[in-house]
Amino acid sequence: MDTARLDQALVSHDLYANPEKAYEVFRQLHAEDPLHWTDPKGHHPFWAVTKRADLAEVGRRNDVFLSSVQAFLQDDEEMALTMAASGKKTAPIRTIITMDGDEHKAYRGILQGYFMPANIRTRLPQLQDCARKLVDKMEALGGECDFVKDIAVYYPLLFITTLMDLPEEDHDKILRLTMRLMAPKDEQAGEGASIAAASKEFGAYFAGVVADRRANPTEDLASLIANAEVNGEPIGVMEAVSYYIVLATAGHDTTSSTLSCGIHQLLKHPDQFAELRANPMAVPLAVEEMFRFASPVKQFVRTAAQDYELRGKTIREGDALALFFHFANFDPEVYEDPYAFRINRAPNRHIAFGMGAHSCLGQHLARLVIPTFLTEFNERVESIELAGDPKCVASNRISGLSSLPVRYRFRQKAAA
Numbered sequence: 001m002d003t004a005r006l007d008q009a010l011v012s013h014d015l016y017a018n019p020e021k022a023y024e025v026f027r028q029l030h031a032e033d034p035l036h037w038t039d040p041k042g043h044h045p046f047w048a049v050t051k052r053a054d055l056a057e058v059g060r061r062n063d064v065f066l067s068s069v070q071a072f073l074q075d076d077e078e079m080a081l082t083m084a085a086s087g088k089k090t091a092p093i094r095t096i097i098t099m100d101g102d103e104h105k106a107y108r109g110i111l112q113g114y115f116m117p118a119n120i121r122t123r124l125p126q127l128q129d130c131a132r133k134l135v136d137k138m139e140a141l142g143g144e145c146d147f148v149k150d151i152a153v154y155y156p157l158l159f160i161t162t163l164m165d166l167p168e169e170d171h172d173k174i175l176r177l178t179m180r181l182m183a184p185k186d187e188q189a190g191e192g193a194s195i196a197a198a199s200k201e202f203g204a205y206f207a208g209v210v211a212d213r214r215a216n217p218t219e220d221l222a223s224l225i226a227n228a229e230v231n232g233e234p235i236g237v238m239e240a241v242s243y244y245i246v247l248a249t250a251g252h253d254t255t256s257s258t259l260s261c262g263i264h265q266l267l268k269h270p271d272q273f274a275e276l277r278a279n280p281m282a283v284p285l286a287v288e289e290m291f292r293f294a295s296p297v298k299q300f301v302r303t304a305a306q307d308y309e310l311r312g313k314t315i316r317e318g319d320a321l322a323l324f325f326h327f328a329n330f331d332p333e334v335y336e337d338p339y340a341f342r343i344n345r346a347p348n349r350h351i352a353f354g355m356g357a358h359s360c361l362g363q364h365l366a367r368l369v370i371p372t373f374l375t376e377f378n379e380r381v382e383s384i385e386l387a388g389d390p391k392c393v394a395s396n397r398i399s400g401l402s403s404l405p406v407r408y409r410f411r412q413k414a415a416a
């Protein structure tokens with residue numbers, strides 16, 4: 001592919017709806033220009049960072065590579081809407097994703113302890129309950145369903161909204177807004193979807209939750225955020241709302257994508273599925289391979305605060321760098337046979353959760369969510385197979401399936 005087509009392909013949402021085509025681009029960049037100056041039409045130019053080592057270096061050097069200027073790639077049209085709504089390249093919300101330095105440390109500190117493994121494990125009974133409800137739903141659907149639309153999207157959402165104590169009747173609204181925020185160009189997002197509009201609607205919804213938890217605080221996660229202090233002062237409504245938005249989107253879309261991608265890969269590799277089902281000890285390693293293969297977050301952007309040498313090239317102050325987590329997880333220098341899904345891949349040093357100060361706050365939770373579902377599923381589902389063609393989300397921001405038709409049989413319940 002020539003450079004002009006390659007640059008256009010890199011930002012095209014449709015490319016990522018076809019994994020085999022996307023992998024061709026991954027292969028070409030890794031072989032020819034792994035740190036690639038990309039200048040597509042209708043887009044600001046940026047460096048495409050595709051090697052694991054470079055992503056790790058940029059992630060660790062958060063004194064040089066700032067998060068506060070721009071969060072992720074947006075085309076000129078989207079960027080104009082964002083700029084009109086906020087006056088800057090970031091959405092009109094203030095999340096820790098777009099904070100730097102001490103401010104980032106202070107706001108991240110609000111939830112750091114909550115998401116540590118010791119605390120998260122105390123929520124296991126609630127998580128098991130969510131997994132049970134979704135496997136019950138699968139059973140009630142009577143042997144055939146769309147695993148993405150009927151099951152996977154609701155499972156982590158149910159858990160995160162349980163932690164935040166948000167009513168079940170709001171789940172569909174949260175799902176719709178998440179899709180508009182994460183993949184505004186996918187057909188599921190609907191006509192005229194934009195990041196700016198979705199942020200605004202989310203903001204209005206969550207402002208009501210902040211007000212409620214300030215007036216009537218409880219033990220839930222929403223109350224913890226609404227009543228948090230930074231430097232001895234209560235945090236602003238905007239900052240609280242923004243935290244909710246990150247949790248309500250990043251907290252479920254990523255894990256549900258990993259789960260459906262993982263199940264899809266297992267269906268494509270029945271020998272590995274059988275091995276996993278026979279040996280629960282194999283689950284933790286298999287889950288890491290699911291994170292690597294799914295790479296649900298495709299990219300975040302950093303902006304250079306000064307000139308910097310990387311892979312023999314000079315990054316200039318003000319240049320944008322797209323950290324392509326997905327590409328880096330298929331780096332042939334790091335992973336043997338990277339395009340093969342292997343549940344026993346070891347070591348599996350994937351970078352799906354990023355690296356450095358902004359690395360994923362929810363990674364310990366994600367590492368609990370997937371195995372908990374698999375345990376419930378393996379105990380109750382006797383057999384499962386594909387019942388149609390899966391479909392991938394068209395987005396250069398998130399990876400995932402939008403549809404996975406399956407046919408299955410539950411084990412007979414033992415007579416009482």
Ligand code: HEM
Pocket residue numbers: 059096097098108160246247250251252254255258291295296297300325352353354355356357358359360361362363365366
């Ligand atoms: C498969 C699951 C997940 C993946 C692959 C994932 C991936 C990521 C990535 C790549 C980043 C950005 C790293 C960077 O910029 O260097 C991130 C940040 C973040 N994630 Fe996750 N995530 C997942 C699940 C979750 C969950 C379950 C939650 C919370 C409930 C969560 C909350 C966050 C937050 C708050 C940040 C911002 C951290 C910061 O900027 O300091 N994520 N995640």
